Amino acid sequence: MIPLYYDLHLHSCLSPCGDDDMTPANIVGMAAVKGLDVIALTDHNSCKNCPAAMKHGEEYGVTVIPGMELTTSEEVHVVCLFPELKNAMDFDEYVYERILPIKNKKNIFGEQQIMDESDQVTEIEERLLISATSISFDEVFDLVNSYQGIAYPAHIDKSTTSLLSNLGFVPPDSSFTCAEITTYDHLHRIQKEHPYFLRCSMISCSDAHYLPDIHEPHYQLYVKSRKIPHILESLSRHPHT
Numbered sequence: 001m002i003p004l005y006y007d008l009h010l011h012s013c014l015s016p017c018g019d020d021d022m023t024p025a026n027i028v029g030m031a032a033v034k035g036l037d038v039i040a041l042t043d044h045n046s047c048k049n050c051p052a053a054m055k056h057g058e059e060y061g062v063t064v065i066p067g068m069e070l071t072t073s074e075e076v077h078v079v080c081l082f083p084e085l086k087n088a089m090d091f092d093e094y095v096y097e098r099i100l101p102i103k104n105k106k107n108i109f110g111e112q113q114i115m116d117e118s119d120q121v122t123e124i125e126e127r128l129l130i131s132a133t134s135i136s137f138d139e140v141f142d143l144v145n146s147y148q149g150i151a152y153p154a155h156i157d158k159s160t161t162s163l164l165s166n167l168g169f170v171p172p173d174s175s176f177t178c179a180e181i182t183t184y185d186h187l188h189r190i191q192k193e194h195p196y197f198l199r200c201s202m203i204s205c206s207d208a209h210y211l212p213d214i215h216e217p218h219y220q221l222y223v224k225s226r227k228i229p230h231i232l233e234s235l236s237r238h239p240h241t
Helices: 024-034 050-060 085-096 137-146 184-193 195-199 228-236
Strands: 002-010 038-041 063-071 077-081 113-115 121-124 150-153 178-180 201-203 220-223
Touching: 002 063, 002 077, 024 038, 024 050, 038 050, 050 063, 050 085, 063 085, 063 228, 077 137, 137 150, 150 228, 184 195, 201 228, 220 228
Parallel strands: 002 038, 038 063, 150 178, 178 201
Antiparallel strands: 002 220, 063 077, 077 150, 113 121
16 A cells, blocks of 8 residues: 545636636646645536646646535535546536526626636636535435445535535435545544544545645555545545455
8 A cells, every 4th residue: 555645625716716826737736846646626516627637637747536526405515536537527517407507606706717738718617616406415425426436525524515514414324435524623523423434534635725725745545556546445445444
């Protein structure tokens, strides 16, 4: 097993709350400068900036996992990661048809920019991407699995848009084996209140919307190789196996 420094929850300028400086090239370049080995681009309800980010990952020597931060019908945020770009883009197409048809208000949320490999804007997404989808929390995990991906609840210790803030409990038929926490300072309390998380691999990611907020190389995953399927396998593994 090899250790990899990671940050698996990053937003680009495609997310309405993402800073304009969060271009695919800037994100991957900053990750390389900081010494991260693997990152995931997880814009709100979209994977459309993943192709450019993955291309820059090849140039900078950073593994870039194509992903999405899905908003469920209950407005719970779930991180979805995929082994191949095609899986991610197919999932993107499925999700787009299930986002509430609300127009983005650029003066409030900012522009939602889709970029090419040269960091040139190719399209402005007009539909508000932070809206809820019609996909429920209960169904999202099997759905993502059908696209060969993995999914896990985002920032469970956050006071909004998280599994615990919005539902208040872990559904008894849940199957996820990984969860994201903003700070490990909250881990003991959450595992005591919700023992389900004792069975999960717990990771901490930045949820960065600005370049300086991308994590420094503090946290590691232990994986068979830098290949994306092996990284996803490490996240799916029970922490005590």
